[in-house]
Amino acid sequence: MIATKTAQLPQGMVAYREFGEGDPLVFVHGLLVDGRLWDGVVPQLSDRFRCLVPDWPLGSHRAPMNADADLSPPGTAEIIVSFLDALGIERATIVGNDTGGAVSQMLTAAHPDRVERLILTNCDTFEHFPPFPFNGMPLMAKLPGGISALQAPMRFGAVRRMSFAPLAKKKIEPALVDSWVEPAASNPEIKRDLTKILRGIDKRQTIEAAEKLRTFERPVRFAWATDDRFFKRSHAERLAEMLPDARIVDVPDARTFVPLDQPQRVAELIGEFVSERAPTAA
Numbered sequence: 175m176i177a178t179k180t181a182q183l184p185q186g187m188v189a190y191r192e193f194g195e196g197d198p199l200v201f202v203h204g205l206l207v208d209g210r211l212w213d214g215v216v217p218q219l220s221d222r223f224r225c226l227v228p229d230w231p232l233g234s235h236r237a238p239m240n241a242d243a244d245l246s247p248p249g250t251a252e253i254i255v256s257f258l259d260a261l262g263i264e265r266a267t268i269v270g271n272d273t274g275g276a277v278s279q280m281l282t283a284a285h286p287d288r289v290e291r292l293i294l295t296n297c298d299t300f301e302h303f304p305p306f307p308f309n310g311m312p313l314m315a316k317l318p319g320g321i322s323a324l325q326a327p328m329r330f331g332a333v334r335r336m337s338f339a340p341l342a343k344k345k346i347e348p349a350l351v352d353s354w355v356e357p358a359a360s361n362p363e364i365k366r367d368l369t370k371i372l373r374g375i376d377k378r379q380t381i382e383a384a385e386k387l388r389t390f391e392r393p394v395r396f397a398w399a400t401d402d403r404f405f406k407r408s409h410a411e412r413l414a415e416m417l418p419d420a421r422i423v424d425v426p427d428a429r430t431f432v433p434l435d436q437p438q439r440v441a442e443l444i445g446e447f448v449s450e451r452a453p454t455a456a
Contacts, residue, residue, distance in 0.1 A: 181228075183256040185249075186239030190228035190257075194220030197290070197448060198263050201226065202254065204272025204297070205304075205371065206233045207354050207431075211271065214437025219445055226266075228257060231367055232273060234354040238363035245367055246374025247273070251281035258288055267291040267448055272341075272430055276303055276380050279413075283386035292394045293444055295425075295432045296405040299413050303380040305404040315372035321365060328355050340403055342431040387417055393450070394420040397443045399428035399435065 176191050191209060193216055203211045209227040216225045230250065231239045239245060244252065254277070258266060267290050270278030275297020282289045298304055304311065314320040327333045331348060338351050357364040387394075394417050396410045407422070414420040423443055428435035 180237075181257055181260040183253060183260055184240075185243035185245075185253050185256060186231070187237045188228050188230065188253065188257055189235070189237060190226055193217070193225040193227070194223055196223040198224045198226060198266040199444070199448065200254065200258070200263075200266045200268050201228070202268060202270040202274035202278050203230060204232060204274045206358075206368075207272075208234045210350065211431065212269075212433050215433050215441045215444070218438065218441035222445065223448065226257075226261070230254075230274065230277075231371070233358050233364070233368040233371055235364065235367070236357050236361075238361065239367055241366075243367075243370075244374075245370040247277050247376075247379050248280050248284070249374065250277045250371075251284060254281050255285055255288060264288070265290045267293065267444075269293040269295070269444060270297055271295045271433060272297050273304070275299075276383075279383040279387060280379060282390055283383040286390050286392070289390075289392065291392055291448065292390070293397065293447060294394065294410070294413075295397050295440065296399050296402045296410075296430045298380055298405070299409045300381055300384055301377045302405065302409055303375065303377040308404070312372050312375040315369055321369045321372070325359055325365075328359065341429055343401060343427060343429050343435045346431070346434065384413055384416060387413075389418075391418050393447070395443070395447045396420070396422040397425055397432065397440055398422055399425045399430065399432040401427065402429045402432075404430055 178189050181188050201212045208229040229235050268278045275294045282292050334351050338346050358368045398410045410422050414422050425432050425436050425439050433440050
């Protein structure tokens with residue numbers, strides 16, 4: 175069992191796990207999950223790379239962030255920069271999924287010098303932030319009592335399981351789903367953080383990030399699940415066409431949570447991509 179470490183950042187404390195040595199890989203999960211999304215992927219990479227798996231403040235974190243922390247998607251990108259600073263990492267390969275993929279795009283657009291390579295699995299792009307039917311959540315969060323209304327059905331285990339089921343082809347263990355939902359349901363400060371996160375989402379952020387990424391000259395790879403109901407391959411194609419060095423690799427028999435559905439294939443693609451060329455900076 176790898177012990178959880180903590181990094182004290184200007185925005186608050188972030189818990190993370192660290193595996194292996196070598197070129198740093200930083201994994202970025204999405205909304206209402208945590209770093210365990212990558213548990214099947216990281217063990218296949220930690221013999222060659224330094225794998226950093228934080229629990230980002232995206233609604234399933236257990237230590238609330240500072241009350242004044244910016245938890246909008248661009249603010250979360252700055253939290254990643256603060257995390258790199260805290261660990262003394264000049265530049266890292268960033269691996270993003272779902273909302274974390276959108277944040278990874280914003281990070282790369284705003285701080286291209288901190289990103290050695292960008293790997294995107296199924297995630298928000300352009301105006302699909304968030305995609306239908308989740309695009310109503312930011313609007314609900316802005317209404318009085320909106321977060322409570324969103325959370326109310328999740329008190330029932332069957333509803334929680336049904337809510338997460340479309341995101342993966344394989345069954346997600348109920349205990350894992352419960353642990354993802356529990357922090358915001360039981361801790362008012364985490365609920366406050368979740369409210370800030372949802373209220374901060376704006377599709378203009380991903381649209382603007384995509385435009386800035388036109389000048390990102392380091393390599394970008396897409397490991398894209400082909401059976402995703404929400405993030406279509408055409409979304410990845412549209413973004414890849416704008417990037418100087420981008421390639422899409424299909425991952426069959428997987429949906430949004432492709433690291434859960436096909437961890438071995440995702441790990442293979444990450445390992446192959448990172449090994450393609452030597453890093454430009456230590």
